Amino acid sequence: MATVRVFVTLKPSLLDxxxxxxxxxxxxxxxxxxxxxxxxxxxxxxxEPYSEERVKEMCDQLLANPxxxxxxxxxx
Amino acid sequence: MATVRVFVTLKPSLLDxxxxxxxxxxxxxxxxxxxxxxxxxxxxxxxEPYSEERVKEMCDQLLANPxxxxxxxxxx
Numbered sequence: 001m002a003t004v005r006v007f008v009t010l011k012p013s014l015l016d017x018x019x020x021x022x023x024x025x026x027x028x029x030x031x032x033x034x035x036x037x038x039x040x041x042x043x044x045x046x047x048e049p050y051s052e053e054r055v056k057e058m059c060d061q062l063l064a065n066p067x068x069x070x071x072x073x074x075x076x
Numbered sequence: 077m078a079t080v081r082v083f084v085t086l087k088p089s090l091l092d093x094x095x096x097x098x099x100x101x102x103x104x105x106x107x108x109x110x111x112x113x114x115x116x117x118x119x120x121x122x123x124e125p126y127s128e129e130r131v132k133e134m135c136d137q138l139l140a141n142p143x144x145x146x147x148x149x150x151x152x
Contacts, residue, residue, distance in 0.1 A: 001111060007118055009118070009120075019119075019120075022119065022138070022139070025138060026134055026138060029134075029137060029138065031123075031130065031133075031134055033123045033124055033125055033126075033127075033130065034121060034122070034123055034134075035077060035122040035123065035124060036121070036122040037119060037120065037121050037122070038119070038120045039117060039118070039119050039120075040117070040118040040119075040120065041115060041116070041117065041118065042083055042085070042115070042116040042117065042118045043095075043098065043113060043114070043115050043116075044085075044095075044113065044114045044115075044116065045110060045112070045113050046110070046111040046112040046113070047107075047109045047110055047111065048109055048111060049109055050109075051109075054107065054109065057107075058102055058105075058107055058110075061105060062098070062101060062102060062105065063098070
């Protein structure tokens, strides 16, 4: 069985308000070295058999919103 | 400026209901090779200066809930 990780992130040009909130909270806690934070999703899939093409299809159809998100596939 | 990725995942013993839902939806879409899906968070931090110890502290204080989640830190 193959383990595949899909990383879904907001496109860099878009404001990540959750990330901005986390960055602000950490700075208030005293972590002044923090410049920015962005939050994405990591989806770990167990597939058998593995086909990169099919995992890409899953991302396009359901896992990511191609209008606002990018994704990256990594086979473990 | 250092880029650090923090991966926050639910502890393996816990039921990931969002992941279960995603897995069910993909199977219904015809991806019968999918056995399981689990969903976690990826938090990308920009820090300057970088200290792994400090990033660990951020995770313990704010980014992860140590009761139900594990985290992993990766410097890019």
